[in-house]
Amino acid sequence: MLQTKFFSTDSEVTPANLGDAIQQAIEIEIATIPVYLYTYYSINRVPDQDAISGSLAQELVKHGRTVKEANKIALDLSAEIMVYANKAGALIMSVAIEEMLHMALSSNLKQALAGLPELIGKSPSVWPACLPGHEPEFPINRDKLSLDQLITFLKIESPDPLPDKQLQAAPIPYKTIGLFYQMILDCIETNDLPYNTHSPQLLPGNAYYAQNNIDTVYYDKEHNPHFTNAPDSGDLLYVKDRDSAIHAIHCVVEQGEGFPGAPGFNPDGSVDCGKIIPPDFDDFDKKELSHFEKFAQIYCHYKTLNDRFNKLGIGKIEISDYFVVNVPKNPSTAGYPAHIRPVSDFLNGIYTYIFVMVENCYKKSGNTQYELFMFGIHKSMIFILNSVCGDIMKLKYTSHEDGKEYFAAPTFEDYPFGLISSPKSQLIELYTAAVNVYPTISYLGQRVQDLPDVAL
Amino acid sequence: MANINYNPNLSLCGGTPPAPAPAEGASAAPVTVTPSVELHVCMGLNACKGHDRNGTNNCAGTGYCATATQHNCQTLNDCHGQGGCGLYGDAEQQMLPGANECGWQGSCAVPIQAERYSTLGENTGKSVWLLARKLFEERMMRAKRAVGEPPFKCGPPENWLTSVLGSYDSCGNSGDKRCSFGFNNPDDHAKELCEGKKE
Numbered sequence: 001m002l003q004t005k006f007f008s009t010d011s012e013v014t015p016a017n018l019g020d021a022i023q024q025a026i027e028i029e030i031a032t033i034p035v036y037l038y039t040y041y042s043i044n045r046v047p048d049q050d051a052i053s054g055s056l057a058q059e060l061v062k063h064g065r066t067v068k069e070a071n072k073i074a075l076d077l078s079a080e081i082m083v084y085a086n087k088a089g090a091l092i093m094s095v096a097i098e099e100m101l102h103m104a105l106s107s108n109l110k111q112a113l114a115g116l117p118e119l120i121g122k123s124p125s126v127w128p129a130c131l132p133g134h135e136p137e138f139p140i141n142r143d144k145l146s147l148d149q150l151i152t153f154l155k156i157e158s159p160d161p162l163p164d165k166q167l168q169a170a171p172i173p174y175k176t177i178g179l180f181y182q183m184i185l186d187c188i189e190t191n192d193l194p195y196n197t198h199s200p201q202l203l204p205g206n207a208y209y210a211q212n213n214i215d216t217v218y219y220d221k222e223h224n225p226h227f228t229n230a231p232d233s234g235d236l237l238y239v240k241d242r243d244s245a246i247h248a249i250h251c252v253v254e255q256g257e258g259f260p261g262a263p264g265f266n267p268d269g270s271v272d273c274g275k276i277i278p279p280d281f282d283d284f285d286k287k288e289l290s291h292f293e294k295f296a297q298i299y300c301h302y303k304t305l306n307d308r309f310n311k312l313g314i315g316k317i318e319i320s321d322y323f324v325v326n327v328p329k330n331p332s333t334a335g336y337p338a339h340i341r342p343v344s345d346f347l348n349g350i351y352t353y354i355f356v357m358v359e360n361c362y363k364k365s366g367n368t369q370y371e372l373f374m375f376g377i378h379k380s381m382i383f384i385l386n387s388v389c390g391d392i393m394k395l396k397y398t399s400h401e402d403g404k405e406y407f408a409a410p411t412f413e414d415y416p417f418g419l420i421s422s423p424k425s426q427l428i429e430l431y432t433a434a435v436n437v438y439p440t441i442s443y444l445g446q447r448v449q450d451l452p453d454v455a456l
Numbered sequence: 457m458a459n460i461n462y463n464p465n466l467s468l469c470g471g472t473p474p475a476p477a478p479a480e481g482a483s484a485a486p487v488t489v490t491p492s493v494e495l496h497v498c499m500g501l502n503a504c505k506g507h508d509r510n511g512t513n514n515c516a517g518t519g520y521c522a523t524a525t526q527h528n529c530q531t532l533n534d535c536h537g538q539g540g541c542g543l544y545g546d547a548e549q550q551m552l553p554g555a556n557e558c559g560w561q562g563s564c565a566v567p568i569q570a571e572r573y574s575t576l577g578e579n580t581g582k583s584v585w586l587l588a589r590k591l592f593e594e595r596m597m598r599a600k601r602a603v604g605e606p607p608f609k610c611g612p613p614e615n616w617l618t619s620v621l622g623s624y625d626s627c628g629n630s631g632d633k634r635c636s637f638g639f640n641n642p643d644d645h646a647k648e649l650c651e652g653k654k655e
Binding site: 075211 | 629
């Protein structure tokens with residue numbers, strides 16, 4: 001496992017190491033993004049209900065139900081699976097976009113208090129990875145949706161410290177992300193720090209951040225939409241003084257872990273599937289659950305579905321097989337065969353270029369920053385990256401490691417842009433190589449050309 | 457069809473600049489000029505006679521389809537007023553279907569299917585097309601223009617768009633707006649959305 005060490009001996013945040021601590025916070029947020037996105041893309045949010053229903057009806061008939069009974073139960077169960085798949089996707093995406101918000105809020109903090117945030121090349125490079133500085137360490141994988149993967153998500157967002165099995169000496173150690181931010185907050189509250197209000201930040205009111213989009217929505221059985229994020233749960237924020245810095249930190253912590261009093265795992269380490277209580281929400285209107293509680297909902301809903309299957313005598317069915325794509329655990333571009341590798345390189349080029357552009361937004365202000373964000377970052381993230389993530393998952397290959405067949409998946413590795421030419425020109429070369437092996441993505445060519453040209 | 461082709465070089469600084477105009481007096485090849493039409497994003501949003509995709513509508517607000525370039529996601533619109541909205545974008549953007557300020561500032565697909573609803577802002581859960589039509593009618597009122605009825609009261613249904621355009625897609629992974637889980641009636645949803653109710 002790779003863990004970036006930021007400090008040699010420090011175990012608290014002081015004005016002297018505040019910049020490093022905030023950078024550590026930024027890298028904690030970045031580390032979560034490929035993990036959540038990988039699992040998100042493993043979910044088929046709109047599986048084939050007829051196929052699910054037909055398969056379930058057959059199983060139910062085998063277990064003694066009449067055809068009429070079986071069809072009725074299968075219709076209901078298949079609808080529930082449809083809802084579950086879509087809901088799991090919406091909730092994970094709703095968390096992923098807030099992690100991007102947290103990365104921006106932490107970057108605003110650093111810009112105000114310690115200088116330019118560093119974002120390029122900060123995604124985990126070795127998998128399993130772990131959260132920088134977290135104690136105890138626990139492995140984080142890019143993996144498809146499963147109960148185990150959800151336990152990892154819950155550990156990441158846990159409001160309570162995890163049981164210490166084997167503590168390692170880690171600089172600025174922390175037990176939960178919230179407690180780590182609390183150390184930064186304590187430093188900010190107890191010291192009279194200067195705030196840089198001249199350098200660019202990502203500010204609210206520019207359409208940079210939207211709490212909900214169609215990907216954070218799911219439908220219930222009657223096809224009524226449910227919005228998983230609330231408009232009042234948080235937004236970008238201009239960090240210009242102590243109060244705004246504190247406000248930014250509270251937003252990050254409350255979205256992740258809820259308000260004080262929100263429970264974490266049960267004392268025996270199991271997931272609390274009990275009633276939702278007010279601190280489980282992260283907004284004052286109690287419309288949006290914290291990240292921890294969102295993941296608990298996905299976990300517990302799956303358990304409930306499983307119990308239903310057991311009672312019907314069909315518990316041996318792995319429900320996730322109906323809507324989770326068979327993607328490998330922790331794949332790398334280098335491990336893909338020749339017909340996939342260039343597509344993965346292109347995908348990683350776009351992924352990395354988004355960080356290049358975000359970092360550049362902290363060097364540019366006004367309309368230049370706006371154009372960079374709206375035409376570069378939004379186009380890359382919402383259209384190009386999302387599209388190529390979907391396209392690469394149509395490609396199959398046989399793993400040379402275990403000899404099994406998998407669908408390819410986005411690896412979200414930092415692409416090592418060289419210094420000889422601009423990242424954009426390298427991106428165009430990556431696109432050209434990718435489209436040569438996979439003409440399906442030719443519709444993206446013009447959109448890659450449209451991106452702004454940003455230097456490293 | 458009277459679409460104007462999109463040119464990335466005109467939309468953002470950088471890249472190859474457009475070719476310069478010929479010098480005065482220089483001989484230039486004769487150019488065929490296509491009569492221009494106003495570019496708008498959907499059925500029932502045309503300001504003038506003959507300004508729909510087919511060029512056959514008779515008056516304002518009665519056109520069958522967009523003259524702006526068809527596209528399926530945020531940041532893909534060519535110019536001012538040519539972006540849809542509703543599925544992406546912040547609360548302010550989602551109040552401006554067909555009324556964005558500039559190229560690449562639209563937040564969703566064009567044309568706007570009847571089933572689309574807003575995901576943020578005051579119009580959350582309500583029809584995007586009805587909002588676009590309201591903005592259009594307000595503009596026509598300011599321009600003192602009479603407005604006719606659109607071919608479909610609440611905008612073009614997705615099935616109809618697919619049938620006339622060959623294919624139709626708007627962004628997002630959360631499922632077809634008309635799909636059924638076996639317990640809902642998509643037509644009831646469409647009717648409620650059409651009546652201005654929230655989804």
